[in-house]
Amino acid sequence: MRNRLADRGHRARIAGQAVAFGAIRAVSILTVAILALIIGFVAYRGLRYSNATRGPVLQYSEKVPDGLSLAINPLSRLESIDFPVLYGMFTDEYINWAKISGQDFDLVPTIPDPSSPDGKAASKLLFGSSTDPDSAASMLGGLVKVLPDAAAALRVVETMPGAAALVPASLAEEAARAGKVKTVPLRRLVLAVNDEAAALIDNRSVEDLDDAAIARLLEGKVASWSELGGPELPVAVIAPSGGTPLASAAAAAGYGKAECAGAKAPSAGPAEADRIGAIRDTAGAVGLAFAADAQAEGLQTLTRKGRESGWNLTLRYLVEEPGLSGKVGGISTIIANTFMMLALTLVLAGPVGVAAAIYLVEYAKQGALVRAIRLGTETLAGIPSIIFGLFGFLFFVDILGFGFGLLSGCLTLTLMILPTIVRTSEEALKAVPKSLREGSLALGATKLQTILRVVVPAAAPGVLTGLILAVGRAVGETAALLFTMGSDYKLAKGLFSSARSLSAHVYLLFAEGISFDRAFSTATVLIVIVLAFNAAARLLVSRMDGGSR
Amino acid sequence: MSKETAMPSPAKYVVRDLDLWYGPTQALKKVTMDIAPNAVTALIGPSGCGKSTFLRVLDRMNDLIDSVRIEGKVLYDGVDIFGDIDVIDLRKRVGMVFQKPNPFPMSVYDNIAYGPRVHGLQDRRKLDEIVERSLVGAALFDEVKDRLRKPAMGLSGGQQQRLCIARVLAVEPDVLLMDEPTSALDPISTSRIEALLEELKKRYTIIIVTHNMQQAGRISDGTGFFLHGELVEFAPTREIFTNPRDKRTESYISGRFG
Numbered sequence: 177m178r179n180r181l182a183d184r185g186h187r188a189r190i191a192g193q194a195v196a197f198g199a200i201r202a203v204s205i206l207t208v209a210i211l212a213l214i215i216g217f218v219a220y221r222g223l224r225y226s227n228a229t230r231g232p233v234l235q236y237s238e239k240v241p242d243g244l245s246l247a248i249n250p251l252s253r254l255e256s257i258d259f260p261v262l263y264g265m266f267t268d269e270y271i272n273w274a275k276i277s278g279q280d281f282d283l284v285p286t287i288p289d290p291s292s293p294d295g296k297a298a299s300k301l302l303f304g305s306s307t308d309p310d311s312a313a314s315m316l317g318g319l320v321k322v323l324p325d326a327a328a329a330l331r332v333v334e335t336m337p338g339a340a341a342l343v344p345a346s347l348a349e350e351a352a353r354a355g356k357v358k359t360v361p362l363r364r365l366v367l368a369v370n371d372e373a374a375a376l377i378d379n380r381s382v383e384d385l386d387d388a389a390i391a392r393l394l395e396g397k398v399a400s401w402s403e404l405g406g407p408e409l410p411v412a413v414i415a416p417s418g419g420t421p422l423a424s425a426a427a428a429a430g431y432g433k434a435e436c437a438g439a440k441a442p443s444a445g446p447a448e449a450d451r452i453g454a455i456r457d458t459a460g461a462v463g464l465a466f467a468a469d470a471q472a473e474g475l476q477t478l479t480r481k482g483r484e485s486g487w488n489l490t491l492r493y494l495v496e497e498p499g500l501s502g503k504v505g506g507i508s509t510i511i512a513n514t515f516m517m518l519a520l521t522l523v524l525a526g527p528v529g530v531a532a533a534i535y536l537v538e539y540a541k542q543g544a545l546v547r548a549i550r551l552g553t554e555t556l557a558g559i560p561s562i563i564f565g566l567f568g569f570l571f572f573v574d575i576l577g578f579g580f581g582l583l584s585g586c587l588t589l590t591l592m593i594l595p596t597i598v599r600t601s602e603e604a605l606k607a608v609p610k611s612l613r614e615g616s617l618a619l620g621a622t623k624l625q626t627i628l629r630v631v632v633p634a635a636a637p638g639v640l641t642g643l644i645l646a647v648g649r650a651v652g653e654t655a656a657l658l659f660t661m662g663s664d665y666k667l668a669k670g671l672f673s674s675a676r677s678l679s680a681h682v683y684l685l686f687a688e689g690i691s692f693d694r695a696f697s698t699a700t701v702l703i704v705i706v707l708a709f710n711a712a713a714r715l716l717v718s719r720m721d722g723g724s725r
Numbered sequence: 726m727s728k729e730t731a732m733p734s735p736a737k738y739v740v741r742d743l744d745l746w747y748g749p750t751q752a753l754k755k756v757t758m759d760i761a762p763n764a765v766t767a768l769i770g771p772s773g774c775g776k777s778t779f780l781r782v783l784d785r786m787n788d789l790i791d792s793v794r795i796e797g798k799v800l801y802d803g804v805d806i807f808g809d810i811d812v813i814d815l816r817k818r819v820g821m822v823f824q825k826p827n828p829f830p831m832s833v834y835d836n837i838a839y840g841p842r843v844h845g846l847q848d849r850r851k852l853d854e855i856v857e858r859s860l861v862g863a864a865l866f867d868e869v870k871d872r873l874r875k876p877a878m879g880l881s882g883g884q885q886q887r888l889c890i891a892r893v894l895a896v897e898p899d900v901l902l903m904d905e906p907t908s909a910l911d912p913i914s915t916s917r918i919e920a921l922l923e924e925l926k927k928r929y930t931i932i933i934v935t936h937n938m939q940q941a942g943r944i945s946d947g948t949g950f951f952l953h954g955e956l957v958e959f960a961p962t963r964e965i966f967t968n969p970r971d972k973r974t975e976s977y978i979s980g981r982f983g
Binding site for chain 2: 609611612613614615616617618619620621622625629630633634
């Protein structure tokens, strides 16, 4: 009986142990998994963007709409344009390329005189096919340069980085082949809809449609608007008349054939203006239209929802200077500022910290003073960085009058990382065996010689690891820097010049709502730098250990 | 080795009434002995008897410990080592080899050249010469001549200890203090070092602390027996081992304690 009991107890203990070990192992694996998840997520989010988009225009784009081209200066990074943007360019909605292509140029829209033939076509493209020259001239924005002919407009585009012109395709393509300008395709197909179908009834209206829903709608597979969240109203698809530019665009976009299947298409093609009128007047009608025409007739359009994705972190982002608070451009100057900051901090904190550690370990009489110093450094290491920031602001920026700049920031960082450096260096120095010191002294070396030639080299891997970890802390610091180093994203020109570090840039991009995507790509760069520092520390230590053992 | 050469006057070290305290604990009591030049003097005794402490007095290594207090007289070549002398100079002339090999974490070459370098020698050719001579002197040259630039930590324990001896020889001392230099080594390395000592005593005065009675018997000319901080008996080795005058020596040697 007793034996059995003992046996059972033993088994229970073993089982308990297994459970405990299992739990410990699970938790430790979990930490690694969490680390991988964090780094992986931020890196993925930083490398690729994938954002929901919503807008009136459909995906199909035309290179030469109505025989025209949008010619822009080759410096512009614009690859394609949506009609509302094009419209905005010529009506003073945009004055800068920042929101158009992410570049910090002034926008110079040019157009041939609306009363000239070239200009007439351009103004019809912008303001609808039934626009007359006078009203077109009055609708153009005040910033738009109206030039006598297309050739003059093209010349402006060739010479001014921010210029754009709507000119006949033949002229533009010739200039594009010569590399003088660049032409971009236009997306201008919209779904024009009858007011009643689009109306908000009982707090319900037609929802945003994805491409599949749009196709279904145009193929006549949707009987009532209520299926799309709208009112109880039958859907009437009105197809474009054959032979019109709209019909060929619709066919090219893949909507043409399907539409015929279920659409109540007017058999004899009415003029485009009549068709638009039909959409307006038929309850529940919907049909493809060019945005300009729909807009000119005051028709409502349905909203397409899509998803746009691409590379977020590009080489360009790394090497370009930032502009407009980081909204445009890259982060090259911020990377440079960060490394300058690190170098200066290391120069300030490294020698002082290591020297202090040498003093504490090798020279100071191990008494109350050393204990007090040790307690002080340990406490200092635990103080929140924001406190260092406040202190740095008051002391370095204000009292000493260094102002917001590299020097104030680096001095604050120095105070912050000094305790870490002192503690790690102390431990490294203490770990050097006494026998090495005795061996050196017994050879007749002085204490200083012993420290400099034997103790410090032997402790170097540990000291360097401490330095690199401290730098790692500095590179990730934000709070202490915002109050002291300033946030100028231009390249720092001197010790007193305000500068922004990568981590501060991430914070500002995010907190000021400048760009979520850019915050993530900057964070990815930051992570890579921190990981590189860690890897360098490991490599250095293993090299040195390999050399001494 | 005859009795006359074992204890000739003038002695290398003259020790008179040496007392040493670690704080309140007395570690050496009225030690008096003369140490002969160009001979191997062995210090034996049970652990904690003060023999290592005594050895460390001879090149003032106890200076490193704050709580140590010393009274009495130690003359080295007639000069009081507690008087107005340069400790660096003393340590240069009195080399010390420790119980555990303690090569510096640098190359074999730099280990040997360390002493001459800290004493100001920069000339490469001379350093090369010294390194080779020291390694030959420590019977290590043939084993390491192809790896002078390799880290010393890569050598075996016995090689490391001979490296430490070579390192001491490089500063051209005239006394070698050895604190149980073979206690951390295997028998083969031990016998090599013992053979080396036989060779070295022609040129150096050697004082060796050992726990190994056979070793003391094999290699030393004179032997001192320490017990509880006292030098119980100091006599030519053969006498100590065959005809000890003190009962306590006899008990220790015959293995009754220690």
